[in-house]
Amino acid sequence: MAIGIGLLGLGTVGTGTAEILLSPQGRHPLLGEVVLKRAGVRSLDKPRNIDLPAGCLTTDLEAIVKDPEIQVVVELLGGLEPARTLILAAIANGKHVVTANKAVIAKYGEEIYTAANKAGVYVLLEAAVGGGIPIIKPLKQSLGVNRITRVIGIINGTTNYILTQMAQHGADFGEVLAEAQKLGYAEADPSADVDGGDAADKIAILASLAFGGRIRREDVYCEGIRSISAADISFAKKLGFVIKLLAIAERPDLEEDALQLRVHPTLVPKDHPIASVNGVFNAILVEGEPLGQVMFYGPGAGAGATASAVVSDIVHVVGLLHSDQVIQKLNPLLGCTHEHYSKILPIDTLKTRFYARFLSRDLPGVIGDLGTCFGQHQVSLESVVQIGLQDDCAEIVVVTHDVHEANFREAMREIEGLEAIKEVPSILRVL
């Protein structure tokens, strides 16, 4: 039984996917049953590093999603449109869909999965989060028997590369970003990566799988890394931390369905398993009861790694079709069964530790004032350290115990008004 595949898009991941499909030797035997039928591109004339079967290339993407010889449509266009329209058309035509597109799933997941459930087809998205790391299927199929309490991810390779370079060379954000752009690790417009949007798309997807409820993408609290300075990285290091852009989904109270969802730069204790994930690598840590903690680590991007995830989804569909030629009823471990929206708690209710750096004019007085202000707002301090001098100002770093974000913010508003405080260059959360 041959299963026909149609690719939408033949960029780096598309080319990597085609390469695997066209060289099945030494791979999973099910790949022998897969035939790459069409690859839809914008231009037929563009030079390509791959030999495709004759007649495979086409600019008619609509024809691919309707082609009766194609059972699985693989969407690798990225972005919202025409990806959304083509995915919905493929579903309407009874095709299974494999996609690497986190943005379209994070934003239109409800529409897409409702249509897929109605049509009785699968929409698989292993490549959408964590590149080559198998995380979607383990989370959906294996770890879900636990009561998941928390998912923590370094799931954006660009920002992890930038933060790693900043830490290793003491360089500032702008410098390293420019270099990353030169190397192709960051895009010309880096906003989606450095402002945290890409990580927010991905944690919305992971949270919906881990906690079994739909997530509105706009509910994810999101801070990027533009304001991180070499100074903060160096102070954090002295205190025993590294700074990472973390995406965190958490159920603070196991008795309630409410979640906390957030993306922000975070001070991570040096001996935490996720602290040593450097460069463009990704890692996802899942905590649950009774499991404890497991971590998945690997290349978060790149043609080969992402293609590996895409093809694992294709093979999954082939395995299902193989054992069950007509899919009567979707396997609930692979389909999307939840239809309610999870309740998302506002960031104000977060309980976390904070790191704040102050520039102050009058050291002896100000430490007392800081202590008093924080104390009045139930913010208890773990450490207050004068970490350096800048011009004629003392540089003070405060790390709190676990406190309510709302209390901390109120205390900070009061502190910013103090005569002795010249500036608060940074406020960061601590894992």
Next chain:
Amino acid sequence: MAIGIGLLGLGTVGTGTAEILLSPQGRHPLLGEVVLKRAGVRSLDKPRNIDLPAGCLTTDLEAIVKDPEIQVVVELLGGLEPARTLILAAIANGKHVVTANKAVIAKYGEEIYTAANKAGVYVLLEAAVGGGIPIIKPLKQSLGVNRITRVIGIINGTTNYILTQMAQHGADFGEVLAEAQKLGYAEADPSADVDGGDAADKIAILASLAFGGRIRREDVYCEGIRSISAADISFAKKLGFVIKLLAIAERPDLEEDALQLRVHPTLVPKDHPIASVNGVFNAILVEGEPLGQVMFYGPGAGAGATASAVVSDIVHVVGLLHSDQVIQKLNPLLGCTHEHYSKILPIDTLKTRFYARFLSRDLPGVIGDLGTCFGQHQVSLESVVQIGLQDDCAEIVVVTHDVHEANFREAMREIEGLEAIKEVPSILRVL
């Protein structure tokens, strides 16, 4: 649709499994379709920390594998018999089987999978390797689209705990083993762990999934950690290595089906991702083309973690039964499809780096002699360091480049005969 479960064994993992099955709230909704029907034990009178439904406990294990109300038999007895006989009886009665028993699968896998394929039932074993870490399914279902080149595992928690303690406290093997036995991390008879047999069982299973061929358990080359001394750990550290008991399955030549399979203590470079896996934690690193490297990390043992893996298999079967009430044809991604045996290369053909420690009487002469001897057998050296003095002997450590094991062994036989060499306290391989 309710799926009946029968447990064979109610030790720590069995109790952990029952606890998950009896408290489905907040876990994967499919657990709501699972009913724990019977739990087979040796004695009904033993006090237990769990409230089971009335009539659930029984000492009649044969009745469980025949019970028409049970669709999934969960074997948690461990050991070879009666586990093998009961698994085969369950299969013969058309039950799906979930097992955490690496020994029975490593030794009788062929017999068990042949019977399962004939009967059209699944035998799932996520819990057999890596405790709570999802590794079996990702390897079988996702990573297999790559050409896998190597699987490296720290897959025995007891030995990793012992080596970590030795490294952290400079203690010797015997001391730490005694302490581990007191804490329950090592058994009264620790042979299966410390001599590498448990890791060999597990790497045989991983290799068969990663490379798609059956493995004869006795083909796994196996060295344990009894001979590792505090001295070697300390010398290794000075050279930038930690010592870990690694289980390695490797296809040295992608053009050939032949594998290298081995368990032995290994010097691991400090910055390798697997070097920082400490204590009772496990990690499995998989390398493939075009994926690159992914690593899975988590608790390798313990009631909760292992139960999480067991129940993930149960839910898998439930998902399949749910979508396809009568299983017509096994899904090749979950069944065992390969029937040929992989060719295993003898350890002599291994190409690796070596570390060797010598006690020598006559330093100036001996370094020349060592160099000459190794050179004559095509063993090129990366470093020769006099690392200390012991009594009136110089202690010399040699690290080679990648060499053929056979050549190295021949050189060593000659070197051991040298007048100046008093003793060769250790020979270890280097990753």
